[in-house]
Amino acid sequence: MATKSDIMLYTEGTPNGLKISIALEELGLSYQVREIALFQNEQKEPWFLEINPNGRIPAITDKDESGQEIKVFESGAILQYLVARYDKDHVISYPYGTKEHWEVTSWLMWQMGGVGPMQGQANHFARFAPEKNPYSLGRYVHETRRLYRVMEGHLAKSPSGYLVGDRVTIADIAIWPWVTAYKYSGLSSIDEFPNVVQWMYKLLERPGFERGRHVPKPHIYLDMNRLSEEELNEKAKYGVQWIQDAMKRDAAA
Template sequence: MTSRITQLGKQLFTMAQKTKTDITLYTTNTPNGIKPSILLEELNLEYKVYPIKMTENEQKEEWFLKINPNGRIPALTDTLDGKQIRVFESGAMLQYLVDRYDKDHKLSFPHGSAEHWEMTSWLMWQMGGLGPMQGQANHFKRYAPEKIEYGINRYTNETRRLYRTLDTHLAQTESGYIVGDKVTIADISIWGWVSSASKSSLSSCVTTTVS
């Protein structure tokens, strides 16, 4: 009995150990910024975090522009074949992390499979649609120096349409996940924006989706 308990303890310790990497994540708490953080934790990877001070425009400083020329968070650096590499844009970061570190496809699907391309399609849907439209809606409603009804209506209505698309898709899945029967990078990519909208002036856009 003692030997079995000892063996079980060793297995649990091994499961708890994080895989060492050379990853440094440059981010802050935004809908895009939390995506790689969630994935890194779910993959049980060891990594460093450099919190970017956006209120001080640190993401525009010369040293950071060498990591992301676009001056936006998140971004990461890692080592590949003995050389430091950079990856920026949250969608690219999610793809990089699963391609390199998710060999068992815990949070992804085998490359080239039907599920892989469905997952990629929804990832790009968020990157090219939901994120930009919701971001603009939030800007015009909360931060624009003057109230512009056209901008508010244009982006709020498009955000609402996109959430209807998502809601319809989720209603058709038996699992409640974006693709298949598990959380993938598609779910992770979308979640930050759903969570953000449900706590902001755009909550009416997601009432049905997140209920």
């Protein structure tokens, strides 16, 4: 039985959004979901900007002990909020101040400052740029591959197969949705990183990951890894003009 909470998750089925639904499922929390219509620019509407002034997903609202509304945005901050408030038994975390806690924090920041931005840019230049720019694509794909190599070396030394210690943590949760989207982001394969591949499928065996990856709709990225480049580019066509329009709006704001 899920533990009651007042959490409302504002999300879409992107890697950053999936981090939060997976964490919520791993913690066994009840929560509500509000799918944000990104391609209708719902994330830019005034009501949503009151929750996240940056106009991005994911975001959550919750209530404190006195009933006051709490608003948290940025996926890393949300993950830290969830464990600080709801993970008293350290199901997906370690006690604050322990060496494991700081290792988890380090890997979380590694994802937020490295894998997410680099792979996100690789995705943009692989699928959504109006013109192919080999230098830009190569820059971000190679940096993403370097980051995967860092993770590969670390996991090779992990007895548990997790990033930190003997359990899954918010570090694993933050990185996993990005790794599942490797091919859509321009990496043709990750077979050169066998420990990363093993880690990815080990986590998929967890019920929390299986449930959380399908919020707010079925997870697409693992299946997309089996598609050809032509098929992937065809699927991405829907977003090319939307991204160009969004760039123009942001520049004019």
